Amino acid sequence: MGQLIKGKPVADAISAALTKEVEELKVKGIVPKLTIVRVGANGSDLAYERGALKRCQSIGIATEVKELPEDISQDKFIEELKKVNDDKSTHGILVFRPFPKQLSESVIKYVIAPEKDVDCFSPVNVAKVMENDQTGFAPCTPSAVIEILKHYNVPMKGKKAVVIGRSMVVGKPVSMLLLNEHATVTICHSRTENMPAVCSEADVLIVGIGKAKMIDSAYVKEGAAVIDVGINVDEQGNLCGDADTDDCVNKASVITPVPGGVGAVTTSILAKHVVKACKQQNNL
Incomplete structure (x- = not known):
């Protein structure tokens, strides 16, 4: 009879280590921040978002949610995503997928800033996973x-x-x-x-x-x-x-x-990637 191995102890261990890292960053005047970009209000997106916000906030990571209308045009979506790319206070971006049909993933994945793409949406990060390049972000x-x-x-x-x-x-x-x-x-x-x-x-x-x-x-x-x-x-x-x-x-x-x-572990990995992105963007 095998053992059931739960995710919570893994998530708690990651979170405890991250909390210390975030405290050290804050001493330097740096606050890691995650911005979530969500189109519409899909139930499973909202459930994951709640977990992610709770996890980040418990670790000390700042968060922001950009909720965009379900019928947003592709040009308008790209404009909004570029604003988040350019926001100096945002270190990590999570874009919820799949998109509504008017938005093309194959176009938008080239728009997100790879250094802020904490869930491997950009082809740059996909390539880094292939190459085992540790500066990238795996999903x-x-x-x-x-x-x-x-x-x-x-x-x-x-x-x-x-x-x-x-x-x-x-x-x-x-x-x-x-x-x-x-x-x-x-x-x-x-x-x-x-x-x-x-x-x-x-x-x-x-x-x-x-x-x-x-x-x-x-x-x-x-x-x-x-x-x-x-x-x-x-x-x-x-x-x-x-x-x-x-x-x-x-x-x-x-x-x-x-x-x-x-x-149970995915949101703590998301937080880990935000802290890593923050450190890389600050040359730490």
Whole structure:
């Protein structure tokens, strides 16, 4: 029987370290600041925003929310984003996606200032993840996966890691981050043949496919670490992951629950990136 590994202790440890860093910056007269750019008032955006604001405020990071109308034109959105780029007091920018249909992500991603882009929207930061350039910002959720593995002393170096899912949100970036930790990485997706057999060889299994409880114990090697990045709603209306936790826990050594796993760590990673951006912009 495996152990459920929660995100809260990881988030608390990151936050405690950041609080000290922010206090040291404030002594120098520098206040790190996050500006959130949100179009409309989507429920899941608002839920994440509340968590992010609470986390940043508890650490001492200043915050601002720019709420823009749902029907904003692309030119007007770009104008507003450029204002945030140029705002000297803002060190980190989080832009909520996906956008309404009149806004083109493929255009706007080139507008955000890469040095303030704390959730890897800019292609510059995507390239830095590929190159393992530590001045860049990886997406917060994949970074949270790595922080959890490190916090619970799960070995990655030389281990077989399998990632289920190839999205730019989780699958591809987390694969690069695992590679940067010297894991041997396989990526599975909807066209992978005999996926359970491939997954059941993994020492570390990262699940981000977007299907409720799809991954059962047939996919899990005895003693593997399973990190579930999925957030779904089951038939009873309860939040659940992509892995069937109750089944997988019988074979895994450790597994993250949903809710209370990876999601609990993402806002502290966001805060960590804001502090890092602030230091880099102040040549510290």
